[in-house]
Amino acid sequence: MEMPLIPVLAGMETEGVALDPNALVEFSAQLEKEITVVEAAVYEAAGMKFNISSPKQLGEVFFDILKIDPKAKKTKTGQYATGEDILSKLADKHPAVQMVLEYRGLVKLKNTYVDTLPSMIKPRTGRIHTSYQQAVAATGRLSSNNPNLQNIPIRTERGKEVRKAFVARNANYILVSADYSQIELRIIAEFSKDESMLNAFRHGIDIHTSTASKVYNVPLDQVTSEMRRNAKMVNFGIIYGISAFGLSQRLNIPRKEAATIIENYFREFPTIKSYMDGSIESARKNGYVETILGRKRYLRDINSANAVVRGFAERNAINAPIQGSAADMIKVAMINIHQTLVDLNLKSKMILQVHDELVFDVAIEELEIIKPIIREKMVNAIQMKVPIEVEIGAGKNWLEAH
């Protein structure tokens, strides 16, 4: 599978993706304005003007003058430490702190993507050619750089704007995005054969509501949004070996409550527990774990007497087959879709892969031909008992398509 994927990726990289520099110019101007506004707000709140981008000046203003934290730490160079982790903890101590964090977020977005993407356009094609690395992530996932698509922010509204700049090649084309829905959870359901999870997926019941209903022991229609939110975090956290402490931090709830949730989860989903234990057990015995197609991940510390490194290997023993199988699946889908596009002599091209999503630059007249092909190849990439779902959207830019 890795070898046949090579020409597919080579094709995607050569093809590239069109960028609408005007969208970014506008967005850059907008960010610039917002930065100025936040900047002014920081000056106002701090009661003075200074260079916010200078950690030295910022530290002096915050800690010498405003005395936001009497225990502020200095680095060796004699400056105050003003890293994000430090400022985040002080966010409620002074209004200027939150503003500085926002200021930094805006500046970073502007510098790393909005102002940089246009410079990545290759003169030969006028497009962006992200480069895929097939041999970097030990789990089997692809990674990309120039630009790194994985890092384009998608959670914030402003981050989403970046996706707007990725557009179809011309007016006769449209971007299509196809995204596996909850693929890792489906793979867990498949591997663990957990009936209640499988059942939820088979009947199209929202998996997080379903989990919440079991963990809190209430009927589906009585699951509150808070219960669902907590269950969602458990669903995703479990595969990364989340602890009660981690969960309590993420959900901002007491540790005892988090521990109870996890306890309830494993009581309600005993098959998940035994699947996880089985993964670790087999890793101990074999020294490695495998994905659905046999990709191996060696875990040298799985039998370590040291709890910390052993714990790390154990989390990998659970996580690697799940993440790796999701990677196997999308890779097979990519190979099959690519081949079909070639066989049918279609003009449309697969151009991007990020996380569980594929993006296509589709000739409008081929849109209705290609959608079922994408769906079929993605859904059937690897035969599973659990139903696989793919969400497909189309639009003139990546944000609209997604």
Place this chain on the structure above:
Amino acid sequence: MSESPKKLFLLDGMALIYRAYFAFSKSPRINSKGLNTSAMFGFTNTLLEILNKEKPTHIAVAFDTVAPTARHTEFEAYKAHRDAIPEDLAISIPWVFEIIEGFNIPVLTMDGYEADDIIGTLAKEAERQGFTTYMMTPDKDFGQLVSEHIFMYKPSSFGSGAEILGIPEILKKFEIANVSQVIDILGLWGDAADNIPGIPGVGEKTAKQLIADYGSVENIIANADKLKGKLADKVKEHANLALLSKKLATIITDVPIEFNEEKLRLEPVDKEKLSAVFGELEFRALAKKVLNEEITTETTITESASPKQATLFGDASAVANDNDESNEEAPAGNLQTIDTIPHQYHLADTVEKRKSLIAQLENVKSFCFDTETTNIDANNAELVGLSFAITPHEAWYIPVPANYDEARELVHEFKAVFENKNIGKTGQNIKYDMMMLKWYDVAVQGPLFDTMLAHYLVEPDMRHNMNLLAEVYLNYEPVKIESLIGEKKSEQISMRDVDTSIIKDYAAEDADITLQLQHKLEPELEKHQLKNYSMKWRCL
């Protein structure tokens, strides 16, 4: 503070090894022999950071020994909770000793005493002899030893630079009036790292408040009646535990160890020893750095006023800095090279010679090829040459003209073999070469074998560059690209401007080595039952 010309660094060896090891725990550095070298690498970087940035005149590394100390005898639980040492870390320790020895730095140990005590004793003695001392450790107990001339030096880590703590910083940190009260704070609060109990239920805040009010553990106990309800009970009930805890936290400063100024003096590194150790660990870039750095290290001793070479490690990630390690440098050891192994590398620079090569390529099941270009970005690069290999130790290099049309014409002589679906193609990161050829309207077809990906399937956690694979699987060190285009990034010339006869050997060797690697890696894939995995979908 006045800087003494005599600057002593005392390193807490084990603490630094642990720290280095765990700094890489998310992606440990494993060398080709499967040895986890995280601890050695991180420790060496930390050491170099000190030598380069701080320029000590005297230095030593202290370690605990396995012999029990007075603390263990007095308090059974002392450090008893500590988890087993990770196996990879245990294996690392003798290596770190070798490295320290290679740097010509004394290792200090004393049965019955901990590294803390050795450091404490020497720091105090050094102070009497006019030294400024930096105790390099992340351990907060050391606060008690700080004086006008003795500092704690917390090594830099990912997020923040190194931190130097003197009297004011320690007083502020513990909210105390005198550094000697650090042990009072720890006596009450305890120290989880060492399993020092303190008074159960008394945390950081209460401990600081109590010391602020009463000054010492003894005085608190004497005034227990004045405390409020529960707290009074706790103090009374656990008075002995508090006194014991204070004692356990006290670093001994009269260890019977000799302070020998001459032994502690920083010496030039033992080049031979270090290069042997680095060779075995496969620290190529580090080996190069240390050799280049040596002059700097020597000038340090004489306190030269001349500006020193720029520091090699930023504050941010002194331990984790391995970016340069990909820049493989000449390894020590007895690897074969182009000069020691018989080979036939041909230059095919005429139509006739190319025709004869193509005639051979047409009749094989698979061949290996490589491209030489002007840029590592295939979408921005021009072809400079092509190389081919069919059987080990023989390869061809074909120079490609700079003019695009001429180049395309030449490349198209090979179009039929490249696009022949029945002939397999092998390459190292072959995607790059395929993309290059695409720009010349050649669509490579046929079963592919990528040695980089093959190794990725066999050893997903390791690095997969060709030079490393050549070393591991072929005991061979290929010609370095830097020997063609130059060492320094800023001064590198274009591949286009390198003499053809020089490129010939380099390029032909690449194709030859990649082919030889295929022959080694194919059976590995079989052995790992991964061949289906990589080939299964080939015929779709």
